Amino acid sequence: MADERITDIGPPHYEQFLPEVIKKNYGKWDYHEILKPGVMVHVAESGDKLFTVRAASPRLLAITTIRKFCDIADTYCGGHLRWTSRNNVEFLLTDEKKIEPLIKELADYGFPVGGLGAKLSNIVHTQGWVHCHSSASDASGVVKAVMDELFPYFTGEKDLPAKTRIAYACCLNMCGAVHCSDIAILGVHTRAPVINHAELPKMCEIPTLVASCPTGAIRPATVDGKQSVEIVEEQCMYCGNCYTVCPACTINNAKTDGISVWVGGKVSNSRVPPKFSKLAIPYLPNNPPRWPEVVEAVVKIVETYAAHARKNERLGEWIDRIGWPKFFELIDQPFTKYHIDDFKHAGETFMRTAQLRH
């Protein structure tokens, strides 16, 4: 019956989207090699070769662009392409000769290639002012401003010691691997939510709201005869969780929202276990459209890392080797009271050894 509602079919099976060379050599790849910035080859046990050309993407794509990618894929790749876990787009070829024309066409259309190997890849990011209500800043705009400056590290024009992963999130919900990135840029609210006491009783359940606060800053209260809540300002650290569960607790603040910078996280198990990113700069102002303070700070960190770290040393491994005091000195940023943890497991981060550089 044509009218029957189709549900729960799940995603299409991936196999139908795989190029022939992959179907044939599935699970039988022998090795890979990076041929030039943005281009690699995978060689199968059979001897077959699969070339990948990786192009930048702003992640936010118009269907116009996607259709253009389709045309390009038809021309060079038998219609085959994929996206990566960091939102780059990869074109999959078997004919080595088509690589250069493909790269040229992509470049002409505004999509440079790069980000492979020990390079800066795309910035994983979130919605920001384009779509999210709780964003302390825009996402795509900050990413664009930073990547314009760090562009040579993506294309390979400038060298890096190892893979470098920057991530951006527009609020503490951190929709992205911000908490485990070489450099994390994070929008922060810095003021307790403002409560709309008139709307609150209609929109929110007070017990859920009270329970939502990690520091217990929210207490039930009667305001103008209405059941509502009050926030103990000294206990609030602006996580915005109350705003998520109750729209009447507005956390956004045009004047005081800002951006923090975190460093030294990683995800891979390579050499050292995965690490969280640590606070480098607690607060920078929110200056659209190009966030010059943020861009400058991030560029400084990348340049310092590029100049000082050893080969295959991720940013966090480098800092662990030289020590945090030296890191703050090199990036020319102050160490402040905000850098010292005061959350649940704070004591676990105190320096409990006399092993120090003097």
Next chain:
Amino acid sequence: MADERITDIGPPHYEQFLPEVIKKNYGKWDYHEILKPGVMVHVAESGDKLFTVRAASPRLLAITTIRKFCDIADTYCGGHLRWTSRNNVEFLLTDEKKIEPLIKELADYGFPVGGLGAKLSNIVHTQGWVHCHSSASDASGVVKAVMDELFPYFTGEKDLPAKTRIAYACCLNMCGAVHCSDIAILGVHTRAPVINHAELPKMCEIPTLVASCPTGAIRPATVDGKQSVEIVEEQCMYCGNCYTVCPACTINNAKTDGISVWVGGKVSNSRVPPKFSKLAIPYLPNNPPRWPEVVEAVVKIVETYAAHARKNERLGEWIDRIGWPKFFELIDQPFTKYHIDDFKHAGETFMRTAQLRH
């Protein structure tokens, strides 16, 4: 006035107790060398030499013995001796020829020398049944039983990879560096305190008592019309803190008290930062006078360590190198649910990497 009470004079000034050679070379020592088990020499910049002979001690000493030590010191050391931070006694000589006769006299009196360098030193320990009310087992007895077996590691007859520090405490108060020892032997209570409701109101302040419990297991309750407390047994982890603040909460239990073994702690900042000891064996029975299960387990750990570790590798460094799964396999002890932390910062000990041996 002869009758005036003298107070707050503090300890005597140390200088009056220092031998001449020390006064002369104070702060001007050049180097030291271990000459043989239990004997070392310190050479001053001036060329002067100070010999130290270190003898074992049970720490609990009769004044008869101390007077004997005084006689020995008079004979060989111009009356000079000291104790170490691990309760060994050190005789300080300038005449090298007197070393052997001194060692002989000490041995004849029952006090062997050793414990210097990469050896097992004395076991730091506590009161036990000799003097403390909250002890889950005796202290001196367990120490004696263990040291009798490990004796060759003290005298140097058997080799060790590095300094090895065993400590013993008779309850969770841990009066000694038990929590940072290569091997820690710890008396444990394993049952919730029994409350003497008749005595409690007379002896203890209920709010203080309730506040003393780290897990909040104690609640005010009225029992037989009297104000007292009740203990939620499932929440009690037998720390004995309530007993310390209130004698009417008896934690000692002849049937169920026992002994646990912990490994891999250290204090020095040498090579790796100081470390806490970690649980190896949660419970062994309390079997005086020789605690065979405890002795056997500790000897097994020491022998395994001696056989497997590298030079200058403390026990905890060795385990970190081979991994905990291998350690449990080698010492032939099970890994149980008790080994997994469930206290405040438990999550910080979970294995948050795929770096594993398979």
Next chain:
Amino acid sequence: MTETKRKTPLIDELEKGPWPSFVKEMKKEAHKPITRDAISQLERSYEEHISHWKHGGLVGVMGYGGGVIGRYSDLAAEFPGVAEFHTFRVNQPSAWFYTSDALRTLCDIWDKHGSGITNMHGSTGDIVFLGGTTEAIEPIFADLTANGWDLGGSGSNMRTPSCCVGPARCEWACYDTLNACYNITQSFQDELHRPFFPYKYKFKFAGCPNDCVASIARSDCSVIGTWKDDIQVNNAKVKDYEKQGLDLNADVCDRCPTRCMSWDGKTLAIDNSNCVKCMHCINMMPKALKPGKERGATILIGSKAPIVGGALLSSVFVPFLEMDPESEYSDLKELTEAIWELWGEHGKSRERVGEFIQRVGLSNFLEEIGLEPVPEMVMHPRTNPYIFFDDEIFEKAE
């Protein structure tokens, strides 16, 4: 390019520069009124330094609890095009492989019903259709399903699983990530679409410890490929790398976390019993080294972002699990169902499974789901003596 309602000098600034511009992308669809208003409202945010979106009420597809994120403008009067501006999370195919045909179909659907702007992809992995009205929800869904596509997850349910490129293109894949991801997604369609958990539950499948989908940081269940036996070494090719300038000692052996390798100029000796499968040496020499042949995965549980109790990385639950596609991953599914049952019953609202485990204690959690404790689950045994003893200890001690 169609005119927006107002000038947009601030965001226009972001059309400049070498990195592809999201503003250009938005403007490519500015012929649609909805998109035009989205652009104008964005300019307004740039002027005022604040978001103009409001929380969504409950919007969604009939019978599904997730897949659509409701969003409304707080400037609806001024920008009526975005009065409703919901997103649709379309479940991506394993490892984000497409054909141009398939993509064109998706573009056509989105062209017909929405803003024409997308995220390729959302952070969880979905294809995100960014900006559509409430009215369009059912029609979009009908068109999607008619063409073989379905929605992904949102809300307190299983979220859309994702996986690395794995055996499709990577020589290091220790199991078939694409197959596992597809199989799990299909098997748990109900849990994906109909929220009944305390909070979200994410799966990510990485073929090896390089973890190219960040599974250990971003999924409640992280499935990371690994191996049991010896690393496969081709010494002649190791030598080739050396000739090409790789410093075997400084760049490989000294960087091994357990220092279990050594190189004498001819043979790379590996003490495989101390190899922790970190991948570093293999990464350095893809032509010369390969993971062992006895392959499977480590299952780790519990990672999440900071809300509310602080961020977590996943922690080891099953050190080594075979991942034979023939088995349909029954062990993993059994484990998952046991976890869901326990957490589903006792987890608090908005408590991720990682936080739940910390609250009830890992040992208790394991006991309830019937998993034996093994030392691989912890970095080290407890350091505090606050042990809850059961009666069994007295028996064992005898």
Next chain:
Amino acid sequence: MTETKRKTPLIDELEKGPWPSFVKEMKKEAHKPITRDAISQLERSYEEHISHWKHGGLVGVMGYGGGVIGRYSDLAAEFPGVAEFHTFRVNQPSAWFYTSDALRTLCDIWDKHGSGITNMHGSTGDIVFLGGTTEAIEPIFADLTANGWDLGGSGSNMRTPSCCVGPARCEWACYDTLNACYNITQSFQDELHRPFFPYKYKFKFAGCPNDCVASIARSDCSVIGTWKDDIQVNNAKVKDYEKQGLDLNADVCDRCPTRCMSWDGKTLAIDNSNCVKCMHCINMMPKALKPGKERGATILIGSKAPIVGGALLSSVFVPFLEMDPESEYSDLKELTEAIWELWGEHGKSRERVGEFIQRVGLSNFLEEIGLEPVPEMVMHPRTNPYIFFDDEIFEKAE
């Protein structure tokens, strides 16, 4: 040997074996009734697997709040000798140096008034007189002070400070531990004897990072010697160690925590800017290497045993402090007084300073005592984004 009241077959067992026997020691004083009963009661504990001591009530020296630990037998009827069996903590001299004369005086006092058994020494460092009656307290105290000795600490006060052998015999002492220990003890006599803190407060002085008094694990204030400038190297003597069989690479350079050294067979090159003063290389070659010349100490605060919030190691407060005896340690005293004032006012009863700092937050604590935060205080900056922002950030950001 005097007869005890009853046979003691169990503890007699512990007279055997090569390690010196505490039972033999006790029996050496068994001519005293009090000691005889202590032995008998101990045998009883060995039979019954339980302690027979009871909590002390308030016993002590007039005007002092500490120094005596009250203890009573719960079998007083059977063993009247130990009905009261208190301990006396006598403040030891710096680094436990004695002359035979001084020791004989102490023995005579204890012979006259008590059990004749001691601990040389207690875990905090005191000379412990083990077992005396309430009646004997004042006479013992009078005899002690008349001979120049005083009691140490117990209860909620400063506890008896102790120190390593330091410059008296050790070539690595980076400051005068004996002098510092003596000076601090004397300066804070009131705080030592008259409890007014929330809980105990311990000082330990170690001359270098080897920390031979376990200060970092066992004292609220750990003073650990260190240096600022370059390690003093005598390369000829390094070579000698090599000749004698030391493997410079494996045993020294590879074990350096920051790998900041290398040895080419002639020169030991040290990148001193990355040396963390761990002592390892110096420990390995006392004749060849020495700490630098610009010496002082690191001040760390807060270590303690597990009760109640879990054990803690001390953490860095002042990375480097000069420890000139001429200064009378005024900086350290100022810091200490600031800490005592804050903790004294706001600490909960039975809350050690380390726990207090964790409760109020290190940053807040530092602000209150007027110490600037420095990165040496933490292993790494915070990982969670839960920051309490003050208004000043907006100014700074401009």
